[in-house]
Amino acid sequence: NAGVTQTPKFQVLKTGQSMTLQCAQDMNHNSMYWYRQDPGMGLRLIYYSASEGTTDKGEVPNGYNVSRLNKREFSLRLESAAPSQTSVYFCASSASGLPSGETQYFGPGTRLLVL
């Protein structure tokens, strides 16, 4: 039981390049989330998927797209990377549907540097 896994762990991009961050969970959770964390700041929600087949914008969705490929996988795509997207990206999942199921479990993060 690996929990939430993310790939890659580190990535360097040039401005304008595109890439996809991958996230998978093996806990049979319904909901998945993408956050970004900038130095000295808390996490900010980019997009979330309440259930398979649905996605919704969070606080800072501009410049990103997401795909809920199946129940296990939720990917985040940067179509044209910008230096402002340099950050640490965390994926999370939760069972949802129950009060106790709202607990979110986080992956180890992807560190992205855009030059």
Place this chain on the structure above:
Amino acid sequence: DAKTTQPPSMDCAEGRAANLPCNHSTISGNEYVYWYRQIHSQGPQYIIHGLKNNETNEMASLIITEDRKSSTLILPHATLRDTAVYYCIVRAISGGSNYKLTFGKGTLLTVNP
């Protein structure tokens, strides 16, 4: 979701109890108190949550005041590995669009040898 206030930093001696306070004076009746922590360079880790009763698990205890306007996270025997930023989060469990966790700046707990 209600706003929370936490001290920016605290120190604790190894082996002693760490008591981390959180104020949430605008909490509503359907809002839970959640605690997460983030060890340097790692993803946030769930610790505990509660509604109005005190809660205990293998990691910590959560004490919520009777008026629910504040709470305290207690790590009974702090170790060096407990050095982390601790986030107190208040949120309603109501489904719909209430899925996001609002992380503030939290409290940096430093456990000293």
